Amino acid sequence: MTTIRAEMIAELVTANRVLANEGVLDAFGHVSLRDPDDPNAFFLSRSRSPGQVSAEDIMRFDLNGEVLDGNQKPYLERVIHAAVFAARPDVTSVVHHHAETVLPFATAFVPLRPVFHLGALGGLRPPVWDSADEFGDTSLLVSDMEMARSLARCLGDKPTCLLARHGALCVGSSLRQATFVSVCMRDNAKVLAQALQIGTPSYLSEGEVAAAAAKHDGGAPVDRAWEYWVSRLD
Numbered sequence: 454m455t456t457i458r459a460e461m462i463a464e465l466v467t468a469n470r471v472l473a474n475e476g477v478l479d480a481f482g483h484v485s486l487r488d489p490d491d492p493n494a495f496f497l498s499r500s501r502s503p504g505q506v507s508a509e510d511i512m513r514f515d516l517n518g519e520v521l522d523g524n525q526k527p528y529l530e531r532v533i534h535a536a537v538f539a540a541r542p543d544v545t546s547v548v549h550h551h552a553e554t555v556l557p558f559a560t561a562f563v564p565l566r567p568v569f570h571l572g573a574l575g576g577l578r579p580p581v582w583d584s585a586d587e588f589g590d591t592s593l594l595v596s597d598m599e600m601a602r603s604l605a606r607c608l609g610d611k612p613t614c615l616l617a618r619h620g621a622l623c624v625g626s627s628l629r630q631a632t633f634v635s636v637c638m639r640d641n642a643k644v645l646a647q648a649l650q651i652g653t654p655s656y657l658s659e660g661e662v663a664a665a666a667a668k669h670d671g672g673a674p675v676d677r678a679w680e681y682w683v684s685r686l687d
């Protein structure tokens with residue numbers, strides 16, 4: 454393995470640990486990284502809780518979710534990552550999570566609109582994908598490419614999307630950015646739920662969402678947050 458590839462896999466392992474430590478991922482959920490040497494492939498852990506993932510667990514898949522490298526048991530929902538990478542050339546990393554603060558918004562259908570500056574990272578109004586609309590009664594897991602492509606269509610060009618009665622999807626132009634979007638979505642959901650309890654939330658305007666999201670799109674703020682999360686792993 455080249456040094457660059459080893460460093461990239463190490464960062465993916467760190468992202469798994471960070472997202473678990475920050476309460477975005479728990480026993481379930483996953484984070485992936487597009488292969489910089491082959492845009493039609495991506496890296497994702499074998500079926501394992503993100504907080505326990507190490508470099509040996511990382512497998513490589515094509516954009517149909519088929520295994521390219523690795524012979525361990527993959528996540529069933531790896532197809533989510535495959536379909537999003539296929540639909541979104543601008544996306545380098547995908548996070549699928551069931552963050553506790555976000556789940557109420559995936560079931561009560563109160564729009565998860567940004568209520569503080571970093572909440573803007575989640576977009577103006579995350580779309581909601583309801584598997585029942587097209588697929589009827591299922592386990593709610595995104596278990597094949599047909600479902601995954603439907604979900605990717607709902608995500609469209611947005612940074613986040615809710616999966617009704619299931620969880621959420623966050624994407625980014627880098628591993629750190631997707632992690633940042635995920636943590637900010639977790640926080641925005643918490644703040645919004647609390648604001649709804651004490652009064653009427655003041656939502657960011659469309660212009661504020663655009664400006665705040667642009668301000669935190671990669672670069673120094675993302676690296677600063679990453680450094681902070683990594684320091685909290687010890």
Ligand SMILES: [Zn+2]
Binds near residue numbers: 530549550
């Ligand atoms: Zn899931």
